[in-house]
Amino acid sequence: MAEREDSNPDDWSAHALQSFLTAVWSMVVDEDSYTDGYPSWIDSRGSRRGGVPADGGTDALQRVLACGVDPDDLTDVVREMQHDLLYGVCQLIDDPGLLGIGLDEDWSEPTDFRWELVAVRTEEPAGRSPIHGLHSSLDELDPSGRDGATRGRPVPARLPGHPLHARLAVAHARAGDRIQAINTWRKATGAPVTEAKAAIDLLLDQVRQDPGSAS
Template sequence: MSQPMNQQSLTDLFRQLGAPDPESWAKSQAEMGVNQLYRFLFLRQAWERVISEDDDSRIDANIDAAKQDPNAPYAGVGHAVDRILAAGVSREDIVDLVRGMQAELLFDFCYLLDDPAIMEPNLESIGWTLVETTKDFEPTPITISALHGSVLETDPTGREMSPRK
């Protein structure tokens, strides 16, 4: 797909993709040359891996998996969730806790993409970054950076990880 370059076409595309404030994303790309489309799409895909606040199905799935194989990888999650429910904690509170921790990890991971912060002697020059690719998935020299700065604004709830009402 070729990318639209004028601001109105970008605004329409961001709106179609569900971006919050599509005009702002498009303006930044059109006027400052920041490829906001790549940034938004990466974050949208990342948020799809964070539990939805409306989906508590993983609670039962984790408990069931832990009961089937109590020593399997991640079985501790099911055991812990089972104990938490037995203590009277609501399913909604469990989802909010897990979702909040996943969102924090997403922020930290996005920050790590820009700054590995390796402090060991002789390793300070090691780094990495996320880059755009060609249509054939060959890396380009164009980086996709500062993703952490847009994690909250791309929260699918639109509340930037503020508590439910």
């Protein structure tokens, strides 16, 4: 049987890049995941239930929460720090010079090597392909759709299956800013005022019927 040819290796490399960065983003705290109205990443550390802290980080988190800090603010800080770390690692793999590593004449480490991410195909035709452009592609795959930016305020409502502009519009409306809610909807969709208002009211009715979906 003739060996199947790789019709477009560039497509496969692009798929491998997307797959890797999607997995990377899955390691960042999920800002839309809540347990009993509380960010799930905090709940999973036991930081709101009291008792003996599992580690020093959990102990510190309990003290921060005891000061009355908004848990959503903590989520934003943690997510931004995680993003910055991942972006730095991607730069390190793409080109250490982007971080200034190896540019200093006093740099004591050997410079006769570099890092590289290589995708290994396990199915036929087998092969290896170096993956480039990690740092420049990271934000494009941000599952929030904000290209790595923080949420800002108000925090978008949790409306599964609805786009970011809808979640933001509902959040503005629930905060009492109807004008900003309508403007947010119109900017994203181009809809006239009456259509935007009707769509937002429909979602608000949905939230009233199921308060847990947007808390």
